Amino acid sequence: MTRTLDLxxxxxxxxxxxxxSQALRVIxxxxxxxxxxxxxxxxxxGAEHWLETGETLTTETLEQLREHQAILFGAVGAAPNDERIxxxxxxxxxLLKLRFxxxxxxxxxxxxxxxxxxxxLSEPGQIDFVVVREGTEGLYAGNGGQFKTGTExxxxxxxxINTAHGVRRVxxxxxxxxxxRRKKLTLVHKHNVLVNAGKLWNRIVNEEATNYPDxxxxxxxxxxxxxxxxxxxxxxxxxxxxxLFGDILTDLAGAVTGGIGLASSGNINVDxxxxxxxxxxxxxxxDIAGKNIADPTAAILSGALLLRHVGLCEQADAIEAAVERxxxxxxxxxxxxQRATTEIGDAIIAQLSA
Amino acid sequence: MTRTLDLxxxxxxxxxxxxxSQALRVIxxxxxxxxxxxxxxxxxxGAEHWLETGETLTTETLEQLREHQAILFGAVGAAPNDERIxxxxxxxxxLLKLRFxxxxxxxxxxxxxxxxxxxxLSEPGQIDFVVVREGTEGLYAGNGGQFKTGTExxxxxxxxINTAHGVRRVxxxxxxxxxxRRKKLTLVHKHNVLVNAGKLWNRIVNEEATNYPDxxxxxxxxxxxxxxxxxxxxxxxxxxxxxLFGDILTDLAGAVTGGIGLASSGNINVDxxxxxxxxxxxxxxxDIAGKNIADPTAAILSGALLLRHVGLCEQADAIEAAVERxxxxxxxxxxxxQRATTEIGDAIIAQLSA
Ligand SMILES: CC(C)[C@H](C(=O)O)[C@@H](O)C(=O)O
Ligand SMILES: CC(C)[C@H](C(=O)O)[C@@H](O)C(=O)O
Numbered sequence: 001m002t003r004t005l006d007l008x009x010x011x012x013x014x015x016x017x018x019x020x021s022q023a024l025r026v027i028x029x030x031x032x033x034x035x036x037x038x039x040x041x042x043x044x045x046g047a048e049h050w051l052e053t054g055e056t057l058t059t060e061t062l063e064q065l066r067e068h069q070a071i072l073f074g075a076v077g078a079a080p081n082d083e084r085i086x087x088x089x090x091x092x093x094x095l096l097k098l099r100f101x102x103x104x105x106x107x108x109x110x111x112x113x114x115x116x117x118x119x120x121l122s123e124p125g126q127i128d129f130v131v132v133r134e135g136t137e138g139l140y141a142g143n144g145g146q147f148k149t150g151t152e153x154x155x156x157x158x159x160x161i162n163t164a165h166g167v168r169r170v171x172x173x174x175x176x177x178x179x180x181r182r183k184k185l186t187l188v189h190k191h192n193v194l195v196n197a198g199k200l201w202n203r204i205v206n207e208e209a210t211n212y213p214d215x216x217x218x219x220x221x222x223x224x225x226x227x228x229x230x231x232x233x234x235x236x237x238x239x240x241x242x243x244l245f246g247d248i249l250t251d252l253a254g255a256v257t258g259g260i261g262l263a264s265s266g267n268i269n270v271d272x273x274x275x276x277x278x279x280x281x282x283x284x285x286x287d288i289a290g291k292n293i294a295d296p297t298a299a300i301l302s303g304a305l306l307l308r309h310v311g312l313c314e315q316a317d318a319i320e321a322a323v324e325r326x327x328x329x330x331x332x333x334x335x336x337x338q339r340a341t342t343e344i345g346d347a348i349i350a351q352l353s354a
Numbered sequence: 355m356t357r358t359l360d361l362x363x364x365x366x367x368x369x370x371x372x373x374x375s376q377a378l379r380v381i382x383x384x385x386x387x388x389x390x391x392x393x394x395x396x397x398x399x400g401a402e403h404w405l406e407t408g409e410t411l412t413t414e415t416l417e418q419l420r421e422h423q424a425i426l427f428g429a430v431g432a433a434p435n436d437e438r439i440x441x442x443x444x445x446x447x448x449l450l451k452l453r454f455x456x457x458x459x460x461x462x463x464x465x466x467x468x469x470x471x472x473x474x475l476s477e478p479g480q481i482d483f484v485v486v487r488e489g490t491e492g493l494y495a496g497n498g499g500q501f502k503t504g505t506e507x508x509x510x511x512x513x514x515i516n517t518a519h520g521v522r523r524v525x526x527x528x529x530x531x532x533x534x535r536r537k538k539l540t541l542v543h544k545h546n547v548l549v550n551a552g553k554l555w556n557r558i559v560n561e562e563a564t565n566y567p568d569x570x571x572x573x574x575x576x577x578x579x580x581x582x583x584x585x586x587x588x589x590x591x592x593x594x595x596x597x598l599f600g601d602i603l604t605d606l607a608g609a610v611t612g613g614i615g616l617a618s619s620g621n622i623n624v625d626x627x628x629x630x631x632x633x634x635x636x637x638x639x640x641d642i643a644g645k646n647i648a649d650p651t652a653a654i655l656s657g658a659l660l661l662r663h664v665g666l667c668e669q670a671d672a673i674e675a676a677v678e679r680x681x682x683x684x685x686x687x688x689x690x691x692q693r694a695t696t697e698i699g700d701a702i703i704a705q706l707s708a
Contacts, residue, residue, distance in 0.1 A: 088546030096547070120584045122476035144514070144550045154518040156554040160498070164508040190598070192442030193450070196498045200510040223605035230474045230584060230609050244544070248602060251577035255584050 004037045005310060008068035008275065013046040013090070014284025015294035015341075016074025022296035022345030023072060023303040026322075029349045030307065030315040041068065045094050046284075047078045047085055056093035062101055066274055070306050071098070073279035074299065079286035092142070095279075099135050102274035104267035105166065106173045107135035107243070108305065109250040109281060111233075116327035117258030125234035127257050130181075132174035132238060133246025135267055137166040138197075140243045162197045162242065167204045169270050174240035175212045184237035186218045188225045188245055197242070205240070225249060229256055254281055261295030264302040266309060278306040292340045297323060300348055322351035358391045359664060362422035362629065367400040367444070368638025369648035369695075370428025376650035376699030377426060377657040380676075383703045384661065384669040395422065399448050400638075401432045401439055410447035416455055420628055424660050425452070427633035428653065433640035446496070449633075453489050456628035458621035459520065460527045461489035461597070462659065463604040463635060465587075470681035471612030479588035481611050484535075486528035486592060487600025489621055491520040492551075494597045516551045516596065521558045523624050528594035529566045538591035540572040542579045542599055551596070559594070579603060583610055608635055615649030618656040620663060632660040646694045651677060654702055676705035 009024065011017035028038055043061060050056055065071060076094045078085035099107070113119055113127035137160075144158035178185040187205050191198025202219075209217050220228065222245045228235060229252050241249065254263035263281035280298030288294055301323060308316035326347050339347070363378065365371035382392055397415060404410055419425060430448045432439035453461070467473055467481035491514075498512035532539040541559050545552025556573075563571050574582065576599045582589060583606050595603065608617030617635035634652030642648055655677060662670035680702050693701070 088549065088552075091546045092549075120475050120477070122474060139514070140547055142549075144548070146550045146553065148518075150557070152518050152522075154554055156516045156550040158514040158516075158548045158551050160493070160512040160514070162510045162512075164502075164506050168506075190601075192445045193494055193598075193601075194498070194512045195442065195446075195496075196500045196510040197512050198442075199500065200508055203504070223602050226580065226602055226606040227609040227614060230606065231613075244547075247544075247547075248577050248580055252580040252584065252606070255581040259585075260581065 002035045002037045004039050005031075005312075006069045007038060007040045008065050008071045009040050009042045010045050010071060010073045011042065012074040012076040012284060013048070014075055014077065014286045014289040016046070016076070016284055018289070018292065018294050018341050019280060019296040019299035020072060020074040022341060023299040025345050026300045026319055026348055026352070027303045027307065029352050030319050031312070034315070036312065046076045046090060047082070050085060050090060056090060057097055062097075065098070066102070068275050070275050070310055071277040072303065072306060073098075073277050075280065075282065075284040077284040077286070096140060098277055099267050102267075102277065103269050104135040104277060105169045105270045106268040107133035107246060108266040108268055109133060109246070109253070110264060110305075111250070111253040111257045113257045114262070114324050114327040116330040117262055119256055119258055121230060121233075121256060124256065125232070127233045129233070129236035129253070130177060130238055131246055131250050131253060132170055132177060132240045133250065134166060134170045134241070134243045136243075137161055137163060138243035160194070160197055160242075160244075162200050164200065164204065167201055168208070171204050171208050171240055173268075173270060174238050175208050175215055178215045178238040179212050182237040183215045184218065185215050186220055186225075186236060186239045188220050188222050188239055188241040188249065190222050190245075192221065201242070222248070226252060229253060233257075250281055259295075260298070262297050262301065264298050264305055266302065266305040268309065276306075276309055278302040278309070292342060293338065294341050296341050296344055297348070300345070318352060319348075322348050322354070325351045325354060356389045356391045358393050359385075359666075360423045361392060361394045362419050362425045363394050363396045364399050364425060364427045365396065366428040366430040366638060367402070368429055368431065368640045368643040370400070370430070370638055372643070372646065372648050372695050373634060373650040373653035374426060374428040376695060377653035379699050380654045380673055380702055380706070381657045381661065383706050384673050385666070388669070390666065400430045400444060401436070404444065405438060410444060411451050416451075419452070420456070422629050424629050424664055425631035426657065426660060427452075427631050429634065429636065429638040431638040431640070450494060452631055453621050456621075456631065457623050458489040458631060459523045459624045460622040461487035461600060462620040462622055463487060463600070463607070464618060464659075465604070465607040465611045467611045468616070468678050468681040470684040471616055473610055473612055475584060475587075475610060478610065479586070481587045483587070483590035483607070484531060484592055485600055485604050485607060486524060486531060486594045487604065488520060488524045488595070488597050490597075491515055491517060492597035514548070514551055514596070514598075516554050518554065518558065521555055522562070525555075525558050525562050525594055527622075527624060528592050529562050529569055532569045532592040533566050536591040537569045538572065539569050540574055540579075540590060540593045542574050542576050542593055542595040542603065544576050544599075546575065555596070576602070580606060583607060587611075604635055613649075614652070616651050616655065618652050618659055620656065620659040622663065630660075630663055632656040632663070646696060647692065648695050650695050650698055651702070654699070672706060673702075676702050676708070679705045679708060
């Protein structure tokens with residue numbers, strides 16, 4: 001008797017399709033000799049679809065996506081010089097719309113410096129932390145406006161909206177993760193300036209802390225957090241923060257741990273009311289698209305997060321271990337030529353059965 | 355006949371007084387053998403003053419400060435565990451109040467990797483850029499609130515307010531600086547998400563660009579900007595950005611160029627309606643206060659920015675060159691013990707006449 005893992009796949013734009021096809025290969029390979037079958041349904045969303053139809057993501061497609069167990073997402077985004085596509089529309093109306101519609105409360109972004117991956121820091125230390133980024137609120141609420149637009153008296157606003165409900169569920173998730181790891185939680189905010197949101201985040205972290213007596217809680221202003229990210233990233237275990245600070249810190253964390261080509265993420269619906277979505281942190285990178293040179297590792301590691309999320313923990317661990325061995329093998333081959341996207345996929349699959 | 359440079363001095367809390375006294379010594383030394391006298395009036399503001407009087411910065415003191423030609427500012431901020439002082443009150447009611455009351459449109463933050471200062475990056479390259487941070491608007495407007503405070507239904511908001519006037523003056527300043535430097539301006543924002551503010555910043559940068567045909571204009575999302583800050587900081591010449599992104603990027607830039615102990619700043623009133631204010635980017639660092647171990651270099655370099663602002667360019671250049679020689683001298687003495695605050699002041703003064 002076999003079980004079926006029913007995945008929606010959104011390859012998207014640029015390098016999205018290339019990296020997602022490697023991620024799928026690795027997922028399949030990890031499930032060989034198990035009783036799990038994978039069924040994939042591909043959804044063609046992104047620049048091309050928009051140019052053909054004028055649609056980003058319809059309610060109908062959204063409802064189809066909702067039926068799947070999980071979503072594997074590549075990247076969306078037009079080339080910066082493509083003037084046919086309004087700037088940011090694909091990101092907002094596809095990626096952000098999915099995060100909001102499927103209530104992806106927790107944007108989970110692990111950062112590890114694997115042996116063999118090269119940090120721009122001269123003494124990076126042992127980096128192994130996760131950023132638990134709030135995924136549905138803050139400055140991403142799309143709440144703001146323009147007044148006297150285009151004049152010398154224009155005023156433009158952006159409103160960060162933070163709810164106790166939204167903050168609590170991400171803080172709780174972060175405490176659970178910290179409790180299962182090295183038991184250290186760092187709240188990152190800017191409460192000396194953003195006093196209202198800051199008080200809410202502080203209150204809820206303090207309230208939840210009483211349920212996790214073994215977790216040490218620490219606080220850093222976001223500006224100071226960026227300093228530690230380059231001077232002592234090994235200090236971090238679990239970081240919990242809002243949507244925008246999480247966006248900024250995880251790109252920096254990706255860079256520090258060997259490049260955004262390795263940074264994976266999961267957009268997690270914490271109460272199971274809609275599918276969670278897994279995607280590399282990197283974007284569509286139109287400049288290197290179609291050349292078979294993009295690094296699929298971030299997408300592959302996002303596949304591992306997906307498998308863990310649906311309870312296939314052994315396979316998730318196996319993929320992460322395979323990536324680790326693949327990168328470690330590079331240590332002894334420092335002068336190796338840049339590997340093709342497909343070669344990296346091959347190598348990780350080979351490591352899976354090594 | 356002598357001229358008098360009339361300075362207000364706010365040493366503040368923690369290491370503020372220690373670093374400011376070195377900055378003043380260096381300013382004085384740089385003006386020896388000139389026709390410029392320095393008159394200083396010290397204003398006792400900060401934690402101690404608040405504990406004694408319950409006052410942060412009164413209207414009366416503000417009006418006295420307004421009469422001076424420029425302000426030299428150390429740092430304010432209580433120790434994080436000092437529960438007598440409400441969190442962030444000194445920063446908001448003294449530092450931010452001054453920036454807002456004196457209309458410090460441009461928060462100028464140069465970043466240079468001096469030979470001899472140690473970057474955490476293994477290949478930092480030639481780092482020499484300035485961040486032109488908007489200083490009076492954005493999320494620092496103090497506009498937001500709490501609703502259903504303390505309940506499970508609490509909503510906390512923070513409003514970023516951006517005006518055409520505020521954006522234009524900082525963008526114009528940035529173009530002028532770029533035009534006088536390597537002619538490259540990078541706008542940092544997050545216009546794919548913060549669409550309203552993003553459109554305003556984009557529009558004004560595009561409009562001003564027509565006045566500076568020799569300046570190349572570039573755009574980066576703030577998350578991507580942090581990546582380049584650690585992978586290729588040498589690419590930057592002038593960065594123009596909003597208040598919060600500027601706050602975050604300049605701490606990171608400080609770390610990357612050898613530590614926040616070297617990062618100077620000027621809060622500039624661009625139309626001369628109130629005194630400009632010069633301060634190290636670092637805070638009051640209560641943990642190392644009173645030990646004569648804080649690095650006064652950031653305060654000393656802020657003094658140089660002050661002198662340049664009041665037209666004493668030769669002296670400003672001389673101080674910067676002295677700091678450069680002082681740091682370079684460390685290259686040959688890598689195992690030197692940590693220098694005391696006063697020793698660094700001595701060394702830079704010695705370099706001034708070297
Ligand atoms: C593409 C963009 C809207 C997105 C974000 O800001 O969240 C991206 O930067 C990310 O981190 O996933
Ligand atoms: C102390 C704080 C309010 C301040 C800021 O956020 O501007 C500081 O971080 C800075 O960069 O000068």
